[in-house]
Amino acid sequence: xxxxxxxxxxxxxxxxxxxxxxxxxxxxxxxxxxxxxxxxxxxxxxxxxxxxxxxxxxxxxxxxxxxxxxxxxxxxxxxxxxxxxxxxxxxxxxxxxxxxxxxxxxxxxx
Amino acid sequence: xxxxxxxxxxxxxxxxxxxxxxxxxxxxxxxxxxxxxxxxxxxxxxxxxxxxxxxxxxxxxxxxxxxxxxxxxxxxxxxxxxxxxxxxxxxxxxxxxxxxxxxxxxxxxxxxxxx
Numbered sequence: 001x002x003x004x005x006x007x008x009x010x011x012x013x014x015x016x017x018x019x020x021x022x023x024x025x026x027x028x029x030x031x032x033x034x035x036x037x038x039x040x041x042x043x044x045x046x047x048x049x050x051x052x053x054x055x056x057x058x059x060x061x062x063x064x065x066x067x068x069x070x071x072x073x074x075x076x077x078x079x080x081x082x083x084x085x086x087x088x089x090x091x092x093x094x095x096x097x098x099x100x101x102x103x104x105x106x107x108x109x110x
Numbered sequence: 111x112x113x114x115x116x117x118x119x120x121x122x123x124x125x126x127x128x129x130x131x132x133x134x135x136x137x138x139x140x141x142x143x144x145x146x147x148x149x150x151x152x153x154x155x156x157x158x159x160x161x162x163x164x165x166x167x168x169x170x171x172x173x174x175x176x177x178x179x180x181x182x183x184x185x186x187x188x189x190x191x192x193x194x195x196x197x198x199x200x201x202x203x204x205x206x207x208x209x210x211x212x213x214x215x216x217x218x219x220x221x222x223x224x225x
Contacts, residue, residue: 007155043199043218044199095146097161097203099144100156101153101154103152103157104152104153
C-alpha cells in the first residue's frame with residue numbers, strides 16, 4: 001500500500017533562517033506531488049506541483065522553492081524565512097485524480 | 111481556470127442535527143468532484159467523490175450528488191456526531207496529468223458539533 005511521510009511535524013524558526021521540509025512517498029511510482037500551505041483559519045493554497053523528477057510548477061510567486069531530486073521525494077525550501085511564511089504545510093501525492101495528504105508540518109516563524 | 115465557492119463557517123450544530131454544506135464550482139470541462147475532511151491537527155483525507163453528472167458519493171453517513179445543471183456538489187449528513195467536527199473542503203479537479211491533476215480547493219467550512 002502507498003504511504004506518504006512528511007517531516008518534521010512542527011518547526012519553530014527565526015526570521016531569516018533557511019527552511020527545508022521533506023516529503024517522501026512509498027508504494028507508488030511517478031506520482032504527481034504537491035505542496036500546499038494553509039494559513040491559520042484559512043483554506044488551502046497550492047504552492048507547487050510536480051509531474052516528474054525535476055519538473056516543478058509554481059502556482060504563486062513567493063519566498064519558497066521546491067525540488068524533486070528523486071521520483072518519490074519532494075522538498076520545500078526557503079533561503080530566508082519571513083514571518084508570513086508561518087502556516088501549516090501539507091504535502092500530497094495523487095494517482096487517478098485522488099490526492100493523498102501527509103500529516104502536515106506546522107511552521108512558526110518568529 | 112476552475113474555481114469553487116463554498117459556504118463560510120463556522121457552522122455550529124448540536125449532535126443529531128442535519129448538516130448541509132453548499133459548494134458550487136466553475137470549470138471549463140467536466141471535472142470530478144471531491145469532498146475532503148481535515149480533523150483537528152491532521153492533514154486532509156478524502157471523504158467522498160463523484161466523477162460524472164448525477165453520481166452520488168457517500169461515506170461515513172455523508173452524501174453529495176454531482177449536479178451538472180446547477181454546478182453544485184453540496185455535502186449533507188442527516189445526523190451529525192461530535193466526531194464529525196472538522197473542516198470540510200470542496201474540490202473539483204480536471205484529470206489532466208500534464209497539468210498536474212490540480213485540485214482547486216474551496217476555502218473550507220469549519221463544523222463544530224456540540225454534544
